[in-house]
Amino acid sequence: MKALSMKQPVPELILQGKKTIELRTWNTSFRGTFGLHASLNNLNGFDLDPTILPHSALVGTADLIDVVHFQSLEHLRSMHEQHLARAQDWFVPGKTYGFLLKNPIRFPKPIPLKGKLNFFPVADIREPQQ
Numbered sequence: 001m002k003a004l005s006m007k008q009p010v011p012e013l014i015l016q017g018k019k020t021i022e023l024r025t026w027n028t029s030f031r032g033t034f035g036l037h038a039s040l041n042n043l044n045g046f047d048l049d050p051t052i053l054p055h056s057a058l059v060g061t062a063d064l065i066d067v068v069h070f071q072s073l074e075h076l077r078s079m080h081e082q083h084l085a086r087a088q089d090w091f092v093p094g095k096t097y098g099f100l101l102k103n104p105i106r107f108p109k110p111i112p113l114k115g116k117l118n119f120f121p122v123a124d125i126r127e128p129q130q
Contacts, residue, residue: 003035003058003122005115007043008050011036013084015060015106021083021098023090027067028099028119035125036060036104039115046084057110058125061103068098 006014006022013019014036035058042050070076076087076096083090083098090096111125 001033001035001122001124002030002119003037003113003115003125004119005037005039005117007041008038008053008055009046009048010043011038011059012048012050012053013046014062014101015104017104019082019084020101021068021079022101023083023085024097024099025092025095026118027069027097028064030119031064031066033061033063033103034119035122036062037113037115038110045086054110056114057112058107058122059110060106061125062101062105063103064099065102066100068100070096070098 038054038057038059040056073087073091076091080087
């Protein structure tokens with residue numbers, strides 16, 4: 001299985017179903033279930049306190065079902081309710097991609113793990129031990 005590292009509270013927002021598009025400046029051909037990894041770092045600007053959330057751990061899974069290539073700032077802004085990011089901070093002409101996510105599942109307990117860049121391999125974590 002693969003995992004993708006994100007700054008908190010991004011994985012938490014995905015698990016709550018509030019964020020259904022994860023923005024990246026790179027594309028992927030990967031489709032399928034992947035682990036949501038909460039990195040050591042935090043993002044500010046959301047209504048969640050990232051300091052009380054799990055860090056450096058796998059916190060759940062989601063399905064990447066497709067990728068949107070944002071060709072304009074207006075296109076990115078039109079989907080704000082799905083990605084929740086400040087479009088002007090994210091838009092890079094020709095290099096803004098949205099990973100469309102479905103079926104988030106929270107693990108009963110976070111699984112400690114150091115993150116890596118891009119998608120990275122992890123043991124099969126679909127049914128963690130409780």
